[in-house]
Amino acid sequence: MDKRGAGRELARSAWDFFRDFRVHAGGDGLKAAILIMLGAGLEGVGLVLLVPLLDLVVGGDRGGWAAALAGRLPWRSAGDDPLARLLPLLACFALLVGLRAVVLWHRDVLLATLRIGFVEAQRTRLVARLVAAPWTRLSTLPHARVNHLLSSDIILTGACAHFMLQGATSLFLLLVQWGLACLFSVPLAAVTGALLAVATLALLPQLARSRRLGREVADANLHLATSGAQFLGGLKLALSQNMQQRFADEFNGTLGRLMGRQVALTREQTKAQLAFTTLASLAGAAAIMVGVWALDVPPAVLIVFVLVLARMSAPAAQLQQGAQQFANFLPSYEKIRALEAELAGAAPAAAAEIGAGGAFAGPQPIRFHQVSYRHPGGDRGVSGLDLTLEAGSFVGVTGASGAGKTTFADLLVGLTVPDTGTITVGDRTLAGAARRQWAAAIAYAPQDTFLFHDSIRANLAWANPSASEANMRAALGLVGASALVDRLDQGLDTVVGAQGGLLSGGERQRLALARALMREPPLLVLDESTGAIDIAGERALLAGLATLPWRPTIVLIAHRRESLMLCDRVLEFAEGRVVADRRMGTPAAQASAHRAR
Numbered sequence: 134m135d136k137r138g139a140g141r142e143l144a145r146s147a148w149d150f151f152r153d154f155r156v157h158a159g160g161d162g163l164k165a166a167i168l169i170m171l172g173a174g175l176e177g178v179g180l181v182l183l184v185p186l187l188d189l190v191v192g193g194d195r196g197g198w199a200a201a202l203a204g205r206l207p208w209r210s211a212g213d214d215p216l217a218r219l220l221p222l223l224a225c226f227a228l229l230v231g232l233r234a235v236v237l238w239h240r241d242v243l244l245a246t247l248r249i250g251f252v253e254a255q256r257t258r259l260v261a262r263l264v265a266a267p268w269t270r271l272s273t274l275p276h277a278r279v280n281h282l283l284s285s286d287i288i289l290t291g292a293c294a295h296f297m298l299q300g301a302t303s304l305f306l307l308l309v310q311w312g313l314a315c316l317f318s319v320p321l322a323a324v325t326g327a328l329l330a331v332a333t334l335a336l337l338p339q340l341a342r343s344r345r346l347g348r349e350v351a352d353a354n355l356h357l358a359t360s361g362a363q364f365l366g367g368l369k370l371a372l373s374q375n376m377q378q379r380f381a382d383e384f385n386g387t388l389g390r391l392m393g394r395q396v397a398l399t400r401e402q403t404k405a406q407l408a409f410t411t412l413a414s415l416a417g418a419a420a421i422m423v424g425v426w427a428l429d430v431p432p433a434v435l436i437v438f439v440l441v442l443a444r445m446s447a448p449a450a451q452l453q454q455g456a457q458q459f460a461n462f463l464p465s466y467e468k469i470r471a472l473e474a475e476l477a478g479a480a481p482a483a484a485a486e487i488g489a490g491g492a493f494a495g496p497q498p499i500r501f502h503q504v505s506y507r508h509p510g511g512d513r514g515v516s517g518l519d520l521t522l523e524a525g526s527f528v529g530v531t532g533a534s535g536a537g538k539t540t541f542a543d544l545l546v547g548l549t550v551p552d553t554g555t556i557t558v559g560d561r562t563l564a565g566a567a568r569r570q571w572a573a574a575i576a577y578a579p580q581d582t583f584l585f586h587d588s589i590r591a592n593l594a595w596a597n598p599s600a601s602e603a604n605m606r607a608a609l610g611l612v613g614a615s616a617l618v619d620r621l622d623q624g625l626d627t628v629v630g631a632q633g634g635l636l637s638g639g640e641r642q643r644l645a646l647a648r649a650l651m652r653e654p655p656l657l658v659l660d661e662s663t664g665a666i667d668i669a670g671e672r673a674l675l676a677g678l679a680t681l682p683w684r685p686t687i688v689l690i691a692h693r694r695e696s697l698m699l700c701d702r703v704l705e706f707a708e709g710r711v712v713a714d715r716r717m718g719t720p721a722a723q724a725s726a727h728r729a730r
């Protein structure tokens with residue numbers, strides 16, 4: 134992209150950020166602007182008080198506005214007694230300092246509150262978009278991207294807000310100080326202002342470079358976060374195959390690339406900072422030379438002017454550095470907005486629809502009418518599914534990898550919507566509100582066991598917050614996890630570690646199944662979620678499920694023949710179609726038939 138295009142993009146993105154912040158701030162934005170201006174104004178008044186102070190210390194003729202002001206001040210009439218003139222002056226200073234402290238306190242608290250609130254609002258909005266998005270869209274998002282956006286990138290939007298607010302504060306301070314400089318000598322201030330403006334314009338392209346490097350650092354950070362998240366799992370694999378050096382080299386390579394980008398960014402920022410301070414100092418020196426030789430400014434005015442210039446250097450440097458940092462962190466904000474825009478395009482019906490219609494109570498027949506579904510961006514999925522799952526039946530689903538079993542389960546629970554055909558539960562079609570109510574009723578134990586990094590109790594309560602301890606114990610007993618909980622020091626309050634990392638694979642699956650039972654669902658879908666449990670334990674568990682008192686319809690996806698032995702019907706998938714539908718003469722089938730009577 135050419136320089137002009139990069140500059141335009143930066144300006145557009147910065148404007149979007151400002152607009153977003155302004156909307157978030159609402160009425161407090163105006164209050165903050167007033168406090169920023171008031172703080173800068175009080176700083177200016179403090180500088181004005183330098184005039185009589187100089188008058189007192191240096192004395193003599195300052196000429197122009199300074200003399201006129203000093204002549205008009207009340208303590209001028211207090212005769213020539215320095216003490217009599219100094220006391221009111223110091224009183225004024227004390228008053229000013231106190232007032233300024235109060236204003237700055239209110240300003241800083243308000244700005245911090247707005248900044249923190251803005252970060253939280255960004256996070257809440259992104260989470261809301263993610264929660265509202267359909268599974269078809271979410272399933273294609275890389276986990277690391279979402280994690281990074283919700284953590285690091287969101288925090289960096291706070292840094293953006295910080296530098297924007299700091300920039301506004303510095304800018305107003307600069308304007309007030311420049312206004313004061315104008316009061317002392319308009320031509321001198323005009324020369325200084327023009328030179329500073331030229332220095333600022335010369336450094337504008339630097340901001341676009343800062344944004345580009347910021348984006349590269351953010352990308353490298355994401356890459357590092359992805360590698361970091363998989364570090365232990367990957368290291369275990371590497372250790373088991375004596376490939377740890379290669380693993381370390383790969384990780385270090387990612388780290389090295391990130392460091393390279395960060396060094397490049399620091400180099401650019403330092404260059405810009407030095408260039409700006411050098412140009413600003415030269416501009417000040419040039420202005421003083423012009424003042425002395427061309428404008429014949431009196432020495433006392435020149436001294437005050439130099440003091441004002443010295444005061445201006447701090448906010449000017451802060452403004453320049455803040456702008457660099459803002460441009461550097463802006464890509465994080467852009468990434469968040471990009472994901473929101475992606476998700477907004479795919480947002481399904483509003484969550485408010487959940488309330489419409491009645492809840493699904495008890496198992497009912499589930500009917501697939503000529504259902505087809507293709508995954509986005511490919512031609513794989515399921516097609517022409519035409520079948521009925523009887524209420525309370527125990528259905529096994531099997532087939533080779535990629536045959537379409539999970540796709541079928543996702544349709545069954547309402548995670549995905551058919552491209553063609555319909556799915557009905559009882560007499561209701563799974564669409565809109567009914568689909569959401571169905572999802573709110575059923576339980577799904579997916580292939581990848583997911584447990585929160587929290588206690589067993591909290592993990593179980595997640596599915597049904599009103600579940601009693603007795604319910605939890607009963608579910609744990611049914612899935613064969615009572616002994617596990619009893620042996621843990623903290624019992625139900627034991628924290629299971631990130632992703633249940635402190636438990637074995639089979640134990641994790643048992644807890645996930647217990648959680649699925651907590652809401653007494655009319656449909657229980659187990660997608661290869663018992664495969665890590667020993668065969669005898671799995672058999673006992675499935676036998677328990679087959680005799681659950683509330684008689685849910687159970688769909689068990691499994692590869693092992695032993696797992697399917699208790700099912701009263703087995704569907705075999707191949708190439709997205711049901712190629713065999715077998716009724717089994719099992720004890721479960723008899724139990725099911727008995728229940729049906």
Ligand SMILES: Nc1ncnc2c1ncn2[C@@H]1O[C@H](COP(=O)(O)OP(=O)(O)OP(=O)(O)O)[C@@H](O)[C@H]1O
Pocket residue numbers: 272273508509510511513514532533534535536537538539540541
């Ligand atoms: N999100 C997706 N985007 C594109 N294609 C997908 C997606 N998910 C699955 N597929 C493809 O759809 C086909 C069916 O996948 P599905 O997960 O239903 O298979 P499966 O029978 O459950 O396999 P396995 O036993 O290995 O879990 C596969 O060929 C798979 O590659």
